[in-house]
Amino acid sequence: MATKFTAKPDELSKIDHKPPKKGWMDTPAEFKEHTFCWGAKGKNLNIVDFPNARDWSPAEEDWKLPENWQEIVLEGIKDRLGKYRSFKLFMDICVRCGACADKCHFFIGGGDPKNMPVLRAEILRSIYRKYFTASGKMLGKIAGARELTLDVLKELWYYYYQCTECRRCSVFCPYGIDQAEITMMGRELTNLLGLNTDWISGPVANCYMKGNHLGLEPHTITSSVEFFLDDIETITGIRIKPTFNRKGAEILFVTPSGDLFADPGTYTAMGYLMLFHELGLDYTWSTYASEGGNFGFFTSNEMAKRLNAKIYAEAKRLGVKWIIGGECGHMWRVINQYMDTWNGPADFLEEPVSPITGTKFENAKSTKMVHIAEFTADLIKNGKLKLDPARNDRLKVTWHDSCNTARGMGILDEPRYVLRNVCNHFYEMPEDTIREKTFCCGSGTGLNASENMELRMRGGFPRANAVKYVRDNYGVNMLANICAIDRATLNALMEYWAPDVSVCGLHELVGNALVMTGEKERTQDLRLEPLHGKEAEE
Amino acid sequence: MRILFSFFAVIALVLSAYAGVKIANLQFLFGVVIPYIAITIFTLGFVYRVLKWGSSPVPFRIPTTCGQQKSLPWIKQNRIENPSSISGVIIRMALEALLFRSLFRNLKTQLKDGKLVYGEAKWLWLAGLAFHWSFLIIFVRHFRLFLQSTPSFIKTIEGLDSFLQVGVPLLYMTDIVLLGSVTYLFLRRVFIPQVKYISLAADYFPLFLIFGIAASGVLMRYFYKVDIVGVKELAMGLVILKPVIPQGIGVIFYIHLFLICLLFAYFPLSKLMHMAGVFLSPTRNMVNNSRMVRHINPWNYPVHVHTYEEYENDFREKMKKAGIPVEKE
Numbered sequence: 001m002a003t004k005f006t007a008k009p010d011e012l013s014k015i016d017h018k019p020p021k022k023g024w025m026d027t028p029a030e031f032k033e034h035t036f037c038w039g040a041k042g043k044n045l046n047i048v049d050f051p052n053a054r055d056w057s058p059a060e061e062d063w064k065l066p067e068n069w070q071e072i073v074l075e076g077i078k079d080r081l082g083k084y085r086s087f088k089l090f091m092d093i094c095v096r097c098g099a100c101a102d103k104c105h106f107f108i109g110g111g112d113p114k115n116m117p118v119l120r121a122e123i124l125r126s127i128y129r130k131y132f133t134a135s136g137k138m139l140g141k142i143a144g145a146r147e148l149t150l151d152v153l154k155e156l157w158y159y160y161y162q163c164t165e166c167r168r169c170s171v172f173c174p175y176g177i178d179q180a181e182i183t184m185m186g187r188e189l190t191n192l193l194g195l196n197t198d199w200i201s202g203p204v205a206n207c208y209m210k211g212n213h214l215g216l217e218p219h220t221i222t223s224s225v226e227f228f229l230d231d232i233e234t235i236t237g238i239r240i241k242p243t244f245n246r247k248g249a250e251i252l253f254v255t256p257s258g259d260l261f262a263d264p265g266t267y268t269a270m271g272y273l274m275l276f277h278e279l280g281l282d283y284t285w286s287t288y289a290s291e292g293g294n295f296g297f298f299t300s301n302e303m304a305k306r307l308n309a310k311i312y313a314e315a316k317r318l319g320v321k322w323i324i325g326g327e328c329g330h331m332w333r334v335i336n337q338y339m340d341t342w343n344g345p346a347d348f349l350e351e352p353v354s355p356i357t358g359t360k361f362e363n364a365k366s367t368k369m370v371h372i373a374e375f376t377a378d379l380i381k382n383g384k385l386k387l388d389p390a391r392n393d394r395l396k397v398t399w400h401d402s403c404n405t406a407r408g409m410g411i412l413d414e415p416r417y418v419l420r421n422v423c424n425h426f427y428e429m430p431e432d433t434i435r436e437k438t439f440c441c442g443s444g445t446g447l448n449a450s451e452n453m454e455l456r457m458r459g460g461f462p463r464a465n466a467v468k469y470v471r472d473n474y475g476v477n478m479l480a481n482i483c484a485i486d487r488a489t490l491n492a493l494m495e496y497w498a499p500d501v502s503v504c505g506l507h508e509l510v511g512n513a514l515v516m517t518g519e520k521e522r523t524q525d526l527r528l529e530p531l532h533g534k535e536a537e538e
Numbered sequence: 539m540r541i542l543f544s545f546f547a548v549i550a551l552v553l554s555a556y557a558g559v560k561i562a563n564l565q566f567l568f569g570v571v572i573p574y575i576a577i578t579i580f581t582l583g584f585v586y587r588v589l590k591w592g593s594s595p596v597p598f599r600i601p602t603t604c605g606q607q608k609s610l611p612w613i614k615q616n617r618i619e620n621p622s623s624i625s626g627v628i629i630r631m632a633l634e635a636l637l638f639r640s641l642f643r644n645l646k647t648q649l650k651d652g653k654l655v656y657g658e659a660k661w662l663w664l665a666g667l668a669f670h671w672s673f674l675i676i677f678v679r680h681f682r683l684f685l686q687s688t689p690s691f692i693k694t695i696e697g698l699d700s701f702l703q704v705g706v707p708l709l710y711m712t713d714i715v716l717l718g719s720v721t722y723l724f725l726r727r728v729f730i731p732q733v734k735y736i737s738l739a740a741d742y743f744p745l746f747l748i749f750g751i752a753a754s755g756v757l758m759r760y761f762y763k764v765d766i767v768g769v770k771e772l773a774m775g776l777v778i779l780k781p782v783i784p785q786g787i788g789v790i791f792y793i794h795l796f797l798i799c800l801l802f803a804y805f806p807l808s809k810l811m812h813m814a815g816v817f818l819s820p821t822r823n824m825v826n827n828s829r830m831v832r833h834i835n836p837w838n839y840p841v842h843v844h845t846y847e848e849y850e851n852d853f854r855e856k857m858k859k860a861g862i863p864v865e866k867e
Binding site: 305374 | 653835856860861
């Protein structure tokens with residue numbers, strides 16, 4: 001039934017932002033091909049004991065809902081209103097000023113009015129008003145209230161899986177209303193009915209059983225890493241011997257499994273390996289806690305907590321002192337704002353101290369987990385790394401702040417500091433598209449599937465547009481970031497909107513620039529491409 | 539439809555006050571009973587709504603960080619937009635409540651020849667600020683009606699507000715600013731297509747109501763002069779709980795008062811509660827220190843996890859083959 005997504009960029013960039021004549025309450029969602037993900041498979045929902053586990057398809061008329069689905073949703077709303085002040089408040093205080101409207105990448109790139117954050121929220125608010133407020137009960141539509149019909153449920157589903165929880169709207173909202181928070185609630189409600197997507201529920205089931213989203217089994221992890229080690233040896237002449245599940249190591253290292261699986265994340269993983277080797281760091285990987293990311297976070301609070309629990313559990317089992325986390329976006333929102341609350345206190349760990357520089361990471365003294373960009377920035381500041389940024393001279397780099405690390409944490413200048421030390425050509429994108437105003441890749445929160453390619457290209461349009469600007473003006477050819485989903489999705493986005501720009505993680509550039517003890521003269525970068533100025537020797 | 543509904547609702551309310559006072563002589567109802575009812579609804583409703591929000595916990599520390607985090611000592615933190623201390627939060631909230639900091643960031647995103655352009659968009663911020671501040675000043679000015687002798691700070695405010703020294707009685711600038719800004723806020727709802735699309739009757743109604751309040755106030759002060767001594771007598775009577783209805787206050791006063799009462803009564807039932815809500819917003823009023831200090835979720839509960847033991851049972855042989863240490867040989 002699926003056709004290939006073939007729309008050309010010039011077609012897709014004709015965007016009409018004018019809303020239609022007909023009011024939004026009377027316009028049911030139209031499920032357009034290439035804008036939504038396939039439904040979850042029953043077996044994956046069963047693995048994590050989710051309700052109404054069965055195969056289903058959003059495109060089909062019959063969603064195979066339980067008989068009392070309305071009751072389940074309304075009970076679910078009531079429960080969450082009592083648990084989350086944010087949810088209750090955000091249902092009540094929006095004045096519909098519209099400041100958020102043109103801040104959402106899906107609205108900017110698509111023009112569908114229900115992708116204005118305010119209307120996305122109103123979809124759920126209209127149900128809330130009907131069943132939980134006096135005015136909505138009495139006045140109905142005139143008070144902005146709607147019955148929870150099947151059409152309304154489908155609309156909720158369609159648009160809540162067109163939000164990447166990037167929080168950009170929340171930066172501009174005068175009351176800080178955060179659509180990410182509302183989307184989380186909406187998605188929890190859909191999960192009460194078994195309405196997850198395949199692209200989220202599959203990784204969730206994998207991560208639960210095998211420790212990582214990709215379902216890499218322990219021996220596959222070690223053999224993937226072996227491949228990296230071969231390449232590193234080819235490039236540097238040095239054979240690295242990392243350890244796995246080693247008890248008594250000082251540090252546990254956790255990174256998204258995407259780094260082990262596909263380019264260009266794999267180059268980032270090579271960077272980690274080289275850096276830790278050069279430092280002689282006493283650290284271990286884990287095959288059990290082999291996922292930093294958390295697709296449970298796109299499902300429900302409880303599922304996220306269940307997946308996240310492995311990190312502390314493994315740190316405890318192995319007896320490490322503290323944890324370093326790799327480059328990932330939503331992983332760090334979770335670690336910064338949720339992990340300690342869910343699965344702490346991590347009183348079996350010690351306050352993190354860099355064994356190389358002696359720096360105490362005061363900002364991580366409770367969670368005991370340090371971001372690798374913080375760790376590396378500290379090393380560079382203390383002069384502990386020998387770096388040759390000229391090895392990245394082939395590259396003109398720009399920096400993409402990932403939504404979660406920018407707006408759910410604020411790690412902005414650490415990676416820039418590292419970047420400036422490992423490459424010579426760094427250009428910022430326009431200021432309204434970076435830092436706290438950064439644009440999403442368009443594929444976060446489990447929307448990085450292939451069947452929703454139009455949605456992804458539309459959602460990523462504002463990001464790509466800013467990249468194109470620096471490409472055209474400064475010749476930028478590399479888009480660096482600290483997010484595994486970015487590394488997995490931005491390539492497709494660049495190919496579509498801004499060809500000739502590649503994507504890399506920060507530590508790939510670190511790996512290139514890092515002068516290692518006893519290395520041979522490098523002629524290749526981590527992608528096995530000739531270094532700048534070494535082409536002739538090839 | 540949503541506009542007309544709200545407009546005629548306000549017109550009907552004005553007419554009912556007019557008829558009630560002018561024809562039916564219900565001065566006591568409109569001058570005493572309704573104000574008491576409105577104040578009661580406002581107070582109880584306001585408190586109820588805030589307590590109801592407050593009764594739901596804040597399970598996670600979820601500030602929206604809008605600047606550099608506190609990290610290594612040599613990296614300059616943005617202490618206000620990404621606060622790691624209470625004082626940072628207080629400044630952040632003060633900027634938000636007093637100067638509408640977030641709205642000040644507003645941008646206009648436009649697509650020109652396939653390129654996105656981000657332009658300044660400060661009108662909403664300016665009009666919003668003008669509206670709220672002029673409303674507040676006018677509100678405070680009215681205190682002179684409820685106090686035996688007028689405190690000096692109110693006189694100062696009045697002096698500043700009328701410093702243009704135009705007209706008799708002196709023109710208050712805030713009257714003009716309020717009417718102007720509320721008109722702007724209405725017109726943008728009508729003329730900006732996206733804003734029109736998202737607007738509900740509940741968005742137009744308070745604008746009409748407030749316009750009606752301001753307009754009737756202006757008419758009363760500058761055109762159809764009412765017996766101000768009588769008004770003060772009535773107001774004082776309400777305050778000391780010995781209500782009186784002085785004769786000969788113009789009907790325009792009762793219309794003005796009735797619309798104000800409606801605003802008060804409507805307030806806790808509506809989006810106007812953003813006045814209190816903004817202070818409770820977890821994305822703004824929380825410290826970003828959840829890696830330094832553990833935040834407690836009062837309803838945190840144990841969950842099912844897939845333990846290491848179970849994992850090793852699934853993969854023990856494969857792990858051994860790959861040289862990965864195991865707990866049980």
